[in-house]
Amino acid sequence: MVTVRLKINGVAHEGRCEPRKLLVDFIREDLGLTGTHVGCEHGICGACTIMFNGEAARSCIMLAVQADGAELATVEGLMRDGKLHPLQEAFREHHGLQCGFCTPGMLMTALDLLRTNPSPSDREIREGISAVLCRCTGYQGIVNAVRAAAPILASSR
């Protein structure tokens, strides 16, 4: 067993697990944060994407022990003062979700895309979110949402 100490959404946590425990399972089972979803478990679908030290990463192909000392952010950390994050607001406004399974991964991926490319073209948005699979085939709404959120996030920086 190994000890894992990390910060997630600004809150410090400590847990113990086997070295083989996947980070996404640690987040969901040990920390009780079930907003991050488990899809394919081999780094293809992107549902488990979180922020790892400020960058989007797939938590199903990382070990929990690798997050010892790290700062993580998950979908639960996006709301501020009871209000949706502007990106979440844009997803709601533009029908960027249907069943919602891919949404946490879409949001975290889009956040890193807009952080590193504040005014992406539609092509760049599509390329960015191609990291996450949406089986409701709702990509157009997601592209619209990310495009709409871009200037709002850029101006709040």
Next chain:
Amino acid sequence: MKPPKFEYHAPMTLDEAVAALGRYGGDAKVLAGGQSLMPLLNFRLARPAALVDLNRIASLAYIREQDGQVRFGAMTRQRTIEFSPVVAQRLPLLKEATRWVGHLPIRTRGTIGGSIAHADPSAEYPAVLAALEGEVVARGAKGDRVIRAADLFQTYLTTSLGSEEILTEVRLPAMPAGAGYALEEFARRHGDFAIVGIAAVVVREGQRCKLARLATAGAGPVPVRLRAAEQILEKDGLGEAAIDAAARKATELVEPDADIHASADYRRHLTGVLTKRALIRAIGVARG
């Protein structure tokens, strides 16, 4: 879909990592970015006795220029390479190739050393290493050795690295100023594994071709340097007829396999099509 049991080591120094690896007599795996190894563990296609995780070794992540080369610490993330001004200036082919490596959240973790040591035949970095005639440094119990690209890739997922050696550095010669370059790739979805990819570099003097480099991804078990196609350009120049002849020759130089994604014939056909596209684009951006 969960990894089997393994012993886990996260050394803080390279010496400790080499020592840890040596204790398992080839039954330990080195964990770099984990974007290929972790899926293999989750599927239990890999069952190593131990993992030696390099992620805590800060000295393995750097980009520096030395002796006409750009040298990358093996743990340099693909995302860092994507945004590096040194790479943009000295190795624009690598920058272009990086945008084809997986997806954004893969590149934040994936490393140049891991991608090359994993030696997936459809991966972009091995093709770039082959095209630019780069080399890697391997550290073992007996010290460092340098391995040229041509001597590194042996077959699918297999390199000449010893099981107790760690790839520590990737060295790519800086591209000549004004060199044309292109990486053309076909995949079902951007970011998926390449069905075929072609890396091209062209140094021109008017219509004369001073140097041509062509290397494949996905067109066989290892990256293939298309030397006979390069020679056509270096002999006959950069006109349309020479480009067509080089692209035709390229299809004769590869021995692709069939898999669920594409037949061998289709891959051979793509090799010609993409060689032509890559050459036209590389010649278009070449100055001189």
